[in-house]
Amino acid sequence: MLKSKLSGIRFAAVYSSPMQRALRTAQIAGFPHPEVTPLLKEFDYGEYEGLTSKQIQETRPGWDLYRDGCPGGESPAQVYARAEAFLELAVSHQGTVLAFAHGHILRAVAVAWMNLDITAASRLLLDVATMNRLVEEPHGRELALWNAP
Secondary structure, eight states, X not given: OHHHHHTTOOOSEEEEOSSHHHHHHHHXXXXXXXXXXXXXXXXXXXXXXXXXXHHHHHHSTTOOXXXXXXXXXXXXXXXXXXXXXXXXXXXXXXXXXXXXXOHHHHHHHHHHHTTOOGGGGGGOOOOTTOEEEEEEETTEEEEEEEEEO
């Protein structure tokens, strides 16, 4: 299904996180050799790796990934900087760029695209295997499509 949705679009560049699940999704979608960039790697959860938000909040009530980060992992500022660096890379191309990545970094990319504070990423619902489209319009950067199946 994803492959058919993307098949008619010409991409100036196709990027993927180095993590296997993103690379495999790119392959299934018809892009067997995306350019791998660590800029699209998922949030480094440090000591929280493998835990759900609910489990973390049992010991840290009110915890929010994009406000508090993860001990031993990345801070929200570090993730935002990585998202901005990916956007610089993407806009260096003339044309449409495709990225295969993970929910938390993609939310950070979206808020960096719109020049919002990283904490706004907490308010963007993003399901697995969805499509999103960021566009540059004459009046600014927008989310043209978000969380579409």
